[in-house]
Amino acid sequence: MWNRSILVAHMGLTTKGTIGAKTALTLDESVKRVQAIADAGKSVNPDIIVICHGGPIAEPCDAEYVIKRNTGVDGFFGASSIERLATESGIKNQAEAFKNISK
Template identity: 75%
Template sequence: MIRKAHELDMLTTPYVFDEEQAIKMANAGADILVAHMGLTTKGTIGAKTALSLDDCVERIQRIVDAGRSVNPDILVICHGGPIAEPEDAKYVIKRVDGLVGFFGASSIERFAAEKGIKAQTEAFKQIKR
């Protein structure tokens, strides 16, 4: 699918979980590799177990290196696991050579909704007769 999309001149951003997948997706013509570190751990329904941020740094560096061994110009961004808040992403980005950013999903939409819903509910609960 990534190869076909690349041939159609579409932007391709596959999730990859390890070096082998990074090499395969780079060979298929991926434009951006999303180094996926597992289910996001924070928020009200986040995963209960995950890698540490330092584990992520090591894994993502290996993914960056693998992808760039095929295509030196490939972009790599991080996503998931314990990389959930801006400070988490900053920690990882500053420590992984060649990592160009963060791909937010739950960290952007679900966390914001959870915080807003909680604040709104608490405001209603403060109403006294």
């Protein structure tokens, strides 16, 4: 039986997009906080799976930036970064395509 815990290093409300949080940590501040959370979690359970989420970690390049600058962080938990941001850009692009139809 698989019995591992997952710890989400949550950096706050996701920024970016039309309704994203207006204030947040920087990516570099998030790197430090994610590492501190990962270290704390692994000190209690060395087998814990640590993933990062939220705040300025909104795009794949943001997640890569944080993950590559930390040790013991296994990945990214996507929520609005996957569904809301993708939907917003898709809707905007589609609306612009209709708007740009010429007669």
